[in-house]
Amino acid sequence: MIPNDKIEEILARFAYLEAKMADGISAEEMVALSREYANLRPVAEQAEAWKQLTSDIEGAEAMLSDPEMRDLAEEELRTLRAQRPDAERAMQLALLPRDEADDRPAILEIRAGTGGDEAALFAGDLHRMYLRFAETRGWKTEIVSEALTELGGVRELVLSIKGEGVFRALKFESGVHRVQRVPVTESGGRIHTSAATVAVLPEADAVDVEIRNEDIRIDTMRASGAGGQHVNTTDSAVRITHLPTGIVVTSAEKSQHVNREKAMNVLRTRLYDMKRQESDAARSEARKGQVGSGDRSERIRTYNFPQGRLTDHRINLTLYKLDQVMNGDLTEIVEALAAADQADKLAQMGA
Numbered sequence: 001m002i003p004n005d006k007i008e009e010i011l012a013r014f015a016y017l018e019a020k021m022a023d024g025i026s027a028e029e030m031v032a033l034s035r036e037y038a039n040l041r042p043v044a045e046q047a048e049a050w051k052q053l054t055s056d057i058e059g060a061e062a063m064l065s066d067p068e069m070r071d072l073a074e075e076e077l078r079t080l081r082a083q084r085p086d087a088e089r090a091m092q093l094a095l096l097p098r099d100e101a102d103d104r105p106a107i108l109e110i111r112a113g114t115g116g117d118e119a120a121l122f123a124g125d126l127h128r129m130y131l132r133f134a135e136t137r138g139w140k141t142e143i144v145s146e147a148l149t150e151l152g153g154v155r156e157l158v159l160s161i162k163g164e165g166v167f168r169a170l171k172f173e174s175g176v177h178r179v180q181r182v183p184v185t186e187s188g189g190r191i192h193t194s195a196a197t198v199a200v201l202p203e204a205d206a207v208d209v210e211i212r213n214e215d216i217r218i219d220t221m222r223a224s225g226a227g228g229q230h231v232n233t234t235d236s237a238v239r240i241t242h243l244p245t246g247i248v249v250t251s252a253e254k255s256q257h258v259n260r261e262k263a264m265n266v267l268r269t270r271l272y273d274m275k276r277q278e279s280d281a282a283r284s285e286a287r288k289g290q291v292g293s294g295d296r297s298e299r300i301r302t303y304n305f306p307q308g309r310l311t312d313h314r315i316n317l318t319l320y321k322l323d324q325v326m327n328g329d330l331t332e333i334v335e336a337l338a339a340a341d342q343a344d345k346l347a348q349m350g351a
Contacts (some may be wrong), residue, residue: 002091004054007047014044039098046094053087056080096345101202101276102168107144107269108159108200113176115194118183120153122303123196125326126177127157130170132328139163144262145250151185154196158249158266160203167202172314172337174200175300182306191306195299203265204272211268217241220256238263242271315340 017037021030057080063073110127112120134141144158161170178195186192219239237252238259249266251259302311308322310333317336319325325333 002050002088002095006095007051010040010044010047011051014040014047039100043094046091050087050091053080053083057084092346093342096342099168099171102171103165104167105160105162105203106167106170106200107203107266108161108170108173108198110154110157110159111197112153112155113195113197115179115192117149117151117153117185118179118192119194119196120149120155121151121184122177122179122194123154123157124148124152125179126196126198127154127159129326129328129330130159130161130173133330134161134163134328136328136331137163137166137169139166144266145252160262160265162203167200168338169334170200171202172300172334172341173198175298178299178302180302180304180306201269201273202276204268206268209268209271209275211242211264211271215243216267217243218260240264240267242267245271245274247271312337 014037017033017040021033021037025033057077060073060076060080063069064077066073108130110123110130112123115122131141140162142160142162144160146157147155149155176195176197178193180191180193182189183192183194217240219241221237221239236254236256236259237250238256239248239250240260240263241248247267247270249263249270251262251266253259253262298314300312300314302309302313303322303326304311305322307320309318309320310322310325311318312333315336317333319332321329
């Protein structure tokens with residue numbers, strides 16, 4: 001049962017935010033309150049609906065004592081009580097702890113793992129898979145940095161993705177992706193196993209992380225493409241080293257100014273992610289078995305090409321439509337992972 005005091009607390013806070021935003025407040029305060037208001041609004045709407053349903057049930061129960069109204073009251077109670085389980089679940093879902101990063105853009109990083117050239121080719125396949133998924137969602141993608149192999153594979157790639165609900169949809173993609181197939185370089189037709197690692201980080205705003213000038217070293221260098229050949233003749237590529245953490249970020253577009261901006265954004269995002277990981281450390285034991293454990297060394301998925309099969313090991317989901325998945329059809333997987341995460345959190349609430 002949902003406590004009435006919790007419902008009243010939500011509605012009171014929402015009313016306060018509405019009143020406060022109607023007053024003359026600073027632009028900075030308006031930004032902060034607007035974000036809280038937007039996050040709280042769906043919760044307040046569910047709370048209001050739950051409160052109204054509870055009130056209607058109590059009213060119908062009171063009518064049972066009136067002989068003339070008893071039949072009508074009993075019929076109304078049957079209808080109202082039938083609505084209660086769905087309304088209670090909707091309210092519980094609305095009360096789940098919300099990841100404030102869900103609506104942010106994301107930085108997606110792909111790195112070839114064990115498996116040599118085949119791992120790099122698979123990393124390239126994952127890149128194309130995410131690009132096509134982004135297209136179906138109407139998201140905007142932009143390469144921040146990439147290191148390619150002679151065969152066109154991806155050693156390492158950093159991609160910026162902007163749009164509605166990007167991090168919410170992609171946050172469970174972090175981890176080790178394993179592939180089983182016959183490599184193009186294999187003449188004997190033997191199936192090889194290789195892997196690539198994916199990390200999805202919520203993009204940080206300038207206000208989220210302070211980066212002091214004395215904490216970074218910025219180097220410029222000549223940009224190079226696949227196999228190391230120079231793609232331009234100016235020292236436009238930028239490498240930023242964050243001295244306290246040792247994080248190194250590069251960007252190699254033609255404009256040094258653009259590169260510096262992109263690299264700073266990735267650095268800020270990685271530092272913000274470190275902060276999030278540290279704040280989650282206290283809950284790590286409880287999160288170990290959950291979908292969103294955030295452990296990027298965990299093998300999360302296997303792509304078996306001979307059998308046309310994809311298996312997500314965290315939720316025991318197996319799909320026999322690997323071609324569609326590699327072509328960007330990730331919706332079923334994304335929704336199943338989100339549903340499993342909700343179920344985990346609901347179980348924690350009831351524990």
